[in-house]
Amino acid sequence: MIRILRQILRTGIVTEPLPSAVEEEIRRTGTELKKAISKHFRRSLTIRQVDAGSCNGCELEIHAINNSFYNCERFGIHFTPSPRFADMLLVTGPVSRNMEIALRRTYNATPTPKLVVAVGDCGCNGGIFGESYASLGGIDKVLPVDMQVPGCPPTPLALLNGILTAVDGYPGRKS
Amino acid sequence: MSMLSDALTAALGADLRPGIWPDVRPGARPDIRFESGQRPLSVVCCTLPKEKFAEAARILKKAYALLAAEWAADETPFGKGFAVFACYRWGKEYFIVKSELPADDLRFPSLTKKFLPAYRFERQMQSLMGVVPVGHPDLRPWIKFEDWPQDSFPLRKSFDATKPMPRVVGDYQWLRAAGQGVYEIPVGPVHAGIIEPGHFRFQAVGEMVINLEERLGYVHKGIEKKFESLSWRDGVRLAGRVSGDSTVAHSITYSMAVESLAGLPSGLSGSADPAGYSIPQRAHWIRALFLERERIANHLGDIGAICNDAAFAFMLYQCSRLREMMLRTNHRLFGHRFIMDRVVPGGVTADIDAAGKEEILSELEFISRDFEKLVVIFDESSSLEDRVRGTGILKPAKARELCVVGIVARASGMNLDCRIFNPFPPYDEYDRLELDVPVKISGDVHARTYVRIEEVRESIRIIRYILENLPDGPIVSDLGVPSPGTAGFAAVEGWRGEIIYWLQAGPNGEINRCMVRDPSSINWLGLEQAIPGNIVPDFPLCNKSFNQSYSGHDL
Numbered sequence: 001m002i003r004i005l006r007q008i009l010r011t012g013i014v015t016e017p018l019p020s021a022v023e024e025e026i027r028r029t030g031t032e033l034k035k036a037i038s039k040h041f042r043r044s045l046t047i048r049q050v051d052a053g054s055c056n057g058c059e060l061e062i063h064a065i066n067n068s069f070y071n072c073e074r075f076g077i078h079f080t081p082s083p084r085f086a087d088m089l090l091v092t093g094p095v096s097r098n099m100e101i102a103l104r105r106t107y108n109a110t111p112t113p114k115l116v117v118a119v120g121d122c123g124c125n126g127g128i129f130g131e132s133y134a135s136l137g138g139i140d141k142v143l144p145v146d147m148q149v150p151g152c153p154p155t156p157l158a159l160l161n162g163i164l165t166a167v168d169g170y171p172g173r174k175s
Numbered sequence: 176m177s178m179l180s181d182a183l184t185a186a187l188g189a190d191l192r193p194g195i196w197p198d199v200r201p202g203a204r205p206d207i208r209f210e211s212g213q214r215p216l217s218v219v220c221c222t223l224p225k226e227k228f229a230e231a232a233r234i235l236k237k238a239y240a241l242l243a244a245e246w247a248a249d250e251t252p253f254g255k256g257f258a259v260f261a262c263y264r265w266g267k268e269y270f271i272v273k274s275e276l277p278a279d280d281l282r283f284p285s286l287t288k289k290f291l292p293a294y295r296f297e298r299q300m301q302s303l304m305g306v307v308p309v310g311h312p313d314l315r316p317w318i319k320f321e322d323w324p325q326d327s328f329p330l331r332k333s334f335d336a337t338k339p340m341p342r343v344v345g346d347y348q349w350l351r352a353a354g355q356g357v358y359e360i361p362v363g364p365v366h367a368g369i370i371e372p373g374h375f376r377f378q379a380v381g382e383m384v385i386n387l388e389e390r391l392g393y394v395h396k397g398i399e400k401k402f403e404s405l406s407w408r409d410g411v412r413l414a415g416r417v418s419g420d421s422t423v424a425h426s427i428t429y430s431m432a433v434e435s436l437a438g439l440p441s442g443l444s445g446s447a448d449p450a451g452y453s454i455p456q457r458a459h460w461i462r463a464l465f466l467e468r469e470r471i472a473n474h475l476g477d478i479g480a481i482c483n484d485a486a487f488a489f490m491l492y493q494c495s496r497l498r499e500m501m502l503r504t505n506h507r508l509f510g511h512r513f514i515m516d517r518v519v520p521g522g523v524t525a526d527i528d529a530a531g532k533e534e535i536l537s538e539l540e541f542i543s544r545d546f547e548k549l550v551v552i553f554d555e556s557s558s559l560e561d562r563v564r565g566t567g568i569l570k571p572a573k574a575r576e577l578c579v580v581g582i583v584a585r586a587s588g589m590n591l592d593c594r595i596f597n598p599f600p601p602y603d604e605y606d607r608l609e610l611d612v613p614v615k616i617s618g619d620v621h622a623r624t625y626v627r628i629e630e631v632r633e634s635i636r637i638i639r640y641i642l643e644n645l646p647d648g649p650i651v652s653d654l655g656v657p658s659p660g661t662a663g664f665a666a667v668e669g670w671r672g673e674i675i676y677w678l679q680a681g682p683n684g685e686i687n688r689c690m691v692r693d694p695s696s697i698n699w700l701g702l703e704q705a706i707p708g709n710i711v712p713d714f715p716l717c718n719k720s721f722n723q724s725y726s727g728h729d730l
Contacts, residue, residue, distance in 0.1 A: 003548070003551060003552050003555065004489055004552055007489075007493065007548055007549070007552065008489070011493065011496070014496055049369045050365055051365075051370070051371045051372050051394070052372075053393075053394045053396055054371070054394070054419070054726070055416045055417065055418055055419035055726045056371055056418055056419040056420050056724060056725070056726050057416070057419025057420070057422065057513060057515070058419070059369050059370060059371065059419075060419060060420060060476075060513070061512075062369050063369055063476075063495075064495070064499060064502070066495075067492070067495040067496065067498075067499050068492050068495070068496055069496070069499050079369060081367030081368070082367070083365075094396060096393065096394050096395055096396050096729075097339070097340065097395075098320050098392055098393045098394070098395050098729075099364065099372055099393050099394065102364045102365055102372065102393065106365050127416075128401075128412055128413055128416055129396045129397070129398075129401065129416075130401075131337075131339075132336050132337060132396075132397045132400070132401065133327070133329055133334075133335075133336050133337075133338060133339060133340050133397055133400075134329070134336075134395050134396050134397035134400075135396045135397060136339070152416075152515065153419065153513075155506075155512065
């Protein structure tokens with residue numbers, strides 16, 4: 001136990017203020033975001049991540065926004081195991097034919113109002129997999145998408161920024 | 176030439192020794208011949224009549240060979256029918272047995288009763304290529320879902336892959352257990368965590384699992400078919416996205432398979448490879464640097480996640496911190512956090528300078544110091560040990576029967592590692608990059624974690640050695656064009672295990688078939704066998720300790 005405590009103390013807090021270029025943007029969305037999240041989501045935004053056919057690259061980066069450097073929980077963002085509790089679906093793609101039905105079901109299981117964020121080049125437009133017998137292309141081929149985060153895979157900062165921007169633009173969409 | 180081909184020719188009674196390629200000695204039986212188009216020359220490909228396909232498996236099993244892959248190819252562009260292939264591994268050798276099937280009779284004898292991994296390979300071959308394994312005990316489709324049209328075989332040349340397929344009504348027969356107190360838990364495809372989709376069905380009594388049935392295929396994106404529409408150069412981008420966590424290993428394997436077909440004559444610079452191509456030596460070393468960095472980063476993530484699934488979140492946060500540091504260094508030095516698209520056929524596109532070397536060395540110094548502290552904590556946490564020891568055991572005998580590869584194999588007593596037994600540059604005899612691999616025999620979650628721990632240490636040592644001895648020179652060279660009808664093969668030890676690519680050039684020199692064998696294609700069977708007897712709540716822990724790729728399996 002003493003070793004664990006020592007290691008924790010020695011490590012300290014590694015969570016960083018976001019780098020200046022991104023921080024500028026996030027600060028802008030940040031203040032708005034606080035308001036938006038407080039207003040619409042009772043200070044906590046709950047995300048259900050759905051892999052609709054990705055190569056696992058995007059998943060690794062989504063994991064990374066949970067690590068202590070990015071610490072997405074400080075913005076009130078956390079991930080839920082069930083779509084029933086989710087405010088936002090974070091969907092990576094391309095949508096494979098074999099996942100289409102499961103993705104629609106997950107969407108239908110999520111209470112409205114809800115946001116859909118398409119992650120990665122493949123989630124945006126099918127990427128290198130394109131459209132074929134097995135791949136339907138981007139997420140927007142199946143679900144209404146509120147926000148796209150391109151990148152292969154998008155960096156954790158791009159992901160955070162994308163999520164925040166989606167929330168920021170939230171009042172503009174649906175009832 | 177090869178011990179396996181000797182064993183086979185002796186047992187078949189064929190008066191045949193592979194003479195000087197591509198000659199076939201006079202008196203040889205015309206139905207048994209060695210393929211002259213298979214590259215590299217160290218990999219032997221032998222064509223047998225299809226009646227002998229399973230007999231060859233029996234002979235090779237007796238010679239203690241393991242089945243590495245089985246696949247089918249559509250050879251109609253060559254004016255022929257179809258062909259089935261089985262690739263065996265024994266020690267340092269890979270040996271491919273091929274049988275040709277006429278287009279009007281696509282049956283071939285199943286290998287499943289000789290080699291268990293053929294179970295899924297053959298279901299997949301039947302589903303996607305429409306060849307029929309005779310004697311296979313379970314011909315439910317695999318990857319092909321029940322709502323696909325029955326007559327759609329995407330890997331056939333006659334199939335139009337650009338059009339979407341209609342959905343039809345169908346049903347999948349699950350295995351069912353019956354009896355008092357037996358119940359079923361379906362899980363997935365959308366899982367609770369941030370992971371890929373797959374479906375698991377547990378038959379359980381009380382807390383104990385009596386059977387686990389996997390159903391995969393949800394992330395089937397038509398990768399193998401997609402390769403056929405790409406050029407040799409563009410294929411590497413797709414290979415880098417077969418499994419995002421193994422992007423480096425997959426790009427290296429693909430590139431090596433292409434290089435074995437289209438390389439320059441050796442002897443200019445770099446290692447004189449028996450395959451007869453020459454890629455700059457520096458490129459090989461930088462590839463190894465990328466490969467080992469990928470290994471460390473993924474192992475760190477896994478060690479943390481395994482502990483987290485045993486409710487020891489401390490390790491997750493500590494390990495992901497170290498992992499994040501490595502990814503950032505990758506981004507700074509090589510321009511991508513996972514070093515995606517930095518390996519191309521012919522070499523690499525990212526170099527490293529003296530400052531970069533310094534940065535990596537000091538980072539390794541830090542990571543290795545912190546990592547050792549964490550290992551002590553791991554060792555001393557008795558409650559953690561209680562969860563990981565004796566959980567999810569894959570016994571050595573079963574592991575061998577299933578022909579598992581990589582960390583799963585090494586945790587179950589099998590001493591397998593392509594870097595040692597099928598050494599590719601710079602791990603081969605020319606560059607002498609030596610290494611030790613850890614082998615454990617208990618086959619439980621603890622063993623699989625500890626194999627990773629020791630591999631992290633070893634990879635840190637390898638990277639230091641690479642940086643000290645990195646040869647100078649160019650990092651990329653031009654490639655030739657693959658000749659029609661040739662086939663290239665490569666096997667590389669990624670962080671999960673052995674990855675195999677087999678590429679066949681068509682009549683016009685294009686990609687006719689690209690077979691991808693991710694370690695997950697075999698190791699998922701290992702998970703299915705390791706679960707019965709464990710309690711349901713231990714499944715996530717066991718699954719994480721295997722951590723197989725869904726995307727690499729489904730393709």
